[in-house]
Amino acid sequence: MMPVFVNPLDERAATSRSRAPRLDGLQGKTLALFDISKPGGSVFLDRLEHLLVEKYGVAGVVRVMKPTYTKPAPEPVLEGLRFVDGVIEALAD
Amino acid sequence: MLAPGDTAAPVALRQPEGPDWRLGDSIASGPVLLAFLETDCPTCRLAVPYLKRLAAALGADRGRVVAISQDGEQETTELVGAYDVTFPVLLDEDLAASRAYDPRSVPALFLVDEDGRIERSSVGFDKAEINAVAEVMLGKLGLQPQLIADPNDGAPETKPGCSSRHLEHGRNASAPAVDPIDLMPQKGPRASRLEIPDDVDPYEYCMSAGFSPYLPVIPPTAERVDAFLGDIPLPPDQVLGLVPPCYGQATVEKVAANAVMAGCKPEYMEVLFPVVRAVCDERFNLHGVQATTHSATPLTILSGSAAERLGFASGAGVFGNVSRANSTVGRALQLVMTNLGGARPGEIDMATLASPGRFSYCIAENHQESPWAPLHVDRGYDADESTVTLFAAAGLTVVSEHTARTGDGLLRTLAATLATVWSWRNCGRAEAIVVLCPEHATTLASDGFSKERVRDFLFENTGVPLYAYEHEGTEGTQLRDNYEEIVIDGMPHYQKFADPSQIMIVVAGGTAGKFSGVLGGWLSGPKGSQMVSYPVRF
Structure with a gap:
């Protein structure tokens, strides 16, 4: 008789979502720079903000920061990303 | 949003199954807890078992915990069934009660005292607030104090909720329903059984x-x-x-x-x-x-x-x-x-x-x-x-x-x-x-x-x-x-x-x-x- 095992794994089927449409360019767009609050992230994003505005004609930059990098962003923080054309996230140190 | 000291707005709403319910009929004999809920709000669903526990602690007075659903009859009936809710759940079909109490988000709790005034009000899930409400209600009804929200039951101490329906602009009520998320589900699916062919080493x-x-x-x-x-x-x-x-x-x-x-x-x-x-x-x-x-x-x-x-x-x-x-x-x-x-x-x-x-x-x-x-x-x-x-x-x-x-x-x-x-x-x-x-x-x-x-x-x-x-x-x-x-x-x-x-x-x-x-x-x-x-x- 074939042995029968009890499945010890999470059996939920993975779901997939389509990716957000890509921007056709940066000129005139409003972008969010998303700082996960790791040390050094602001230094990187300050420089990026300068380049985006001066070199690529970005119309506006919104700076959004997570209260801690150890946890997912809370809803009020995500709310700040809802009305921009694109988001650039400074992931780590 | 109505705050402590304000006069509670009248509530007269129907239940999916059961008689119409009026706030005025209940408060004369003791405090009433009104809980505004959305059926697909994960935080509201997290709160329901605690409201059940409070209602049970009130014993014969369990009807003093009253939920007011901001959703339709079908969704509300699903919620009542899923959690085996035993306290009254009312339908705020035109959101008139929601506008009158004006919570910015749900779940929202309003404890109404015997004089028809708001004694406590809060939004979101908060174990300390649930226990404070329970202490007041049990005390006024001469019942023994009980811990309703155990700090170590695995649920978060606090959790923000969702925007109240009456504040949602441009909501498309006919949008396809999304399966509600349960933050603390009580039951899950059984594990599948896997048949292992005889010629396969079970350890490998x-x-x-x-x-x-x-x-x-x-x-x-x-x-x-x-x-x-x-x-x-x-x-x-x-x-x-x-x-x-x-x-x-x-x-x-x-x-x-x-x-x-x-x-x-x-x-x-x-x-x-x-x-x-x-x-x-x-x-x-x-x-x-x-x-x-x-x-x-x-x-x-x-x-x-x-x-x-x-x-x-x-x-x-x-x-x-x-x-x-x-x-x-x-x-x-x-x-x-x-x-x-x-x-x-x-x-x-x-x-x-x-x-x-x-x-x-x-x-x-x-x-x-x-x-x-x-x-x-x-x-x-x-x-x-x-x-x-x-x-x-x-x-x-x-x-x-x-x-x-x-x-x-x-x-x-x-x-x-x-x-x-x-x-x-x-x-x-x-x-x-x-x-x-x-x-x-x-x-x-x-x-x-x-x-x-x-x-x-x-x-x-x-x-x-x-x-x-x-x-x-x-x-x-x-x-x-x-x-x-x-x-x-x-x-x-x-x-x-x-x-x-x-x-x-x-x-x-x-x-x-x-x-x-x-x-x-x-x-x-x-x-x-x-x-x-x-x-x-x-």
């Missing part, structure tokens, strides 16, 4: 199927798992918690299957189940612990008489391979975390080095050899209880002190190692556990040190000398403006810990040898991982 199957690709396990045959379930006084589909970061459901059956694979005995489940509840507790933040590049992983510390009763080791070799109970419960937790939580090494688990604790990390406190009260008493439990305490710990650093004959000398040696947790120059970041061996604990007690005095001494005498910060650009130097400057042995230092509570003292290990240990943690406090304790019980 478990490794190739991803049950434990890095170390062989005992195959979780239906016979073994069913035998476990027969010894557990909980239904197999009961959910103990959702395991971060992928939030797979840790049902009794799934945890039992992983415990079988780890080599546990059925009686260890009395310890493993609260361990699983604790690791799923939002305060522990397993999401971060599992995804970080740091080496931290949950260390389980069992405290109380359950350790001897179930065969957990607390003496010689406590961090090693000395007891089936320690080894297999620690291993079972790791299997639950990967198989149900989804953080597999190299995928979501991105630890740079990790630690041997990722195989198993479980000790018991040696309270027989401790001169002080046990850990669970420090954590607020009664002496006759047993608890599991989880700490996101890095590896153990062993500290030898065979020469010091005084508590002062011994603690200064330990303080030098404590100063290095996380990274030498970084202060105020990580918590630490000092594991005192019995000989060192005896030295301290003989020298008149209480456990509290040990902790305070270590707090006051653990620092990083200021000369260490001459090397600009090293970790911790950029944060020095935040540090507290203190004097240790006449030399200026920055204080290593932000508060004495960041240092925990545990007595464990064998009676021979003056080796204690220091365990550094991960980022601690509400912004990182908080130590959590759960009582040992099914």
Whole structure:
């Protein structure tokens, strides 16, 4: 008789979502720079903000920061990303 | 939003099944709790079992807890059925009551007193508020006080809710329904059965199927798992918690299957189940612990008489391979975390080095050899209880002190190692556990040190000398403006810990040898991982 095992794994089927449409360019767009609050992230994003505005004609930059990098962003923080054309996230140190 | 002292607006609404309900008919004889809910709001669904518990505590007055649904009859009936709601649930079909009470978000609680005034109002899920409401209602009705929201039941202490329906602009009520998310589901699906062909080695199957690709396990045959379930006084589909970061459901059956694979005995489940509840507790933040590049992983510390009763080791070799109970419960937790939580090494688990604790990390406190009260008493439990305490710990650093004959000398040696947790120059970041061996604990007690005095001494005498910060650009130097400057042995230092509570003292290990240990943690406090304790019980 074939042995029968009890499945010890999470059996939920993975779901997939389509990716957000890509921007056709940066000129005139409003972008969010998303700082996960790791040390050094602001230094990187300050420089990026300068380049985006001066070199690529970005119309506006919104700076959004997570209260801690150890946890997912809370809803009020995500709310700040809802009305921009694109988001650039400074992931780590 | 109506606030305490305001006159409660009249409420006259119908129930999906049952008579119309009027606030005016009920308040004359006692307080009424109005709870505005949305059926698809995860926080509202989280609150429903607590409202049920409060209603049950009110006994014959259970009708004093009244929910007001901001959704249609069909969705509301589904919610009532899913949670077996026994208190009145009203339909606010035109949202007139919602506009009158005007909560900015739901769940929203309004406690209306006998004079028709708002006594308390709040939004979101908040255990302290639920308990405060219960205290008022039970007191006014002459009933015994009851704890309605247990701080250690696995649910978060607080949770923000969703925007109230009457404030939602442009909501498309005909949009396709989305399956509601349950933050604390009571029941989950049964595990599937897998038929293993006779010509397949069952041990190799478990490794190739991803049950434990890095170390062989005992195959979780239906016979073994069913035998476990027969010894557990909980239904197999009961959910103990959702395991971060992928939030797979840790049902009794799934945890039992992983415990079988780890080599546990059925009686260890009395310890493993609260361990699983604790690791799923939002305060522990397993999401971060599992995804970080740091080496931290949950260390389980069992405290109380359950350790001897179930065969957990607390003496010689406590961090090693000395007891089936320690080894297999620690291993079972790791299997639950990967198989149900989804953080597999190299995928979501991105630890740079990790630690041997990722195989198993479980000790018991040696309270027989401790001169002080046990850990669970420090954590607020009664002496006759047993608890599991989880700490996101890095590896153990062993500290030898065979020469010091005084508590002062011994603690200064330990303080030098404590100063290095996380990274030498970084202060105020990580918590630490000092594991005192019995000989060192005896030295301290003989020298008149209480456990509290040990902790305070270590707090006051653990620092990083200021000369260490001459090397600009090293970790911790950029944060020095935040540090507290203190004097240790006449030399200026920055204080290593932000508060004495960041240092925990545990007595464990064998009676021979003056080796204690220091365990550094991960980022601690509400912004990182908080130590959590759960009582040992099914």
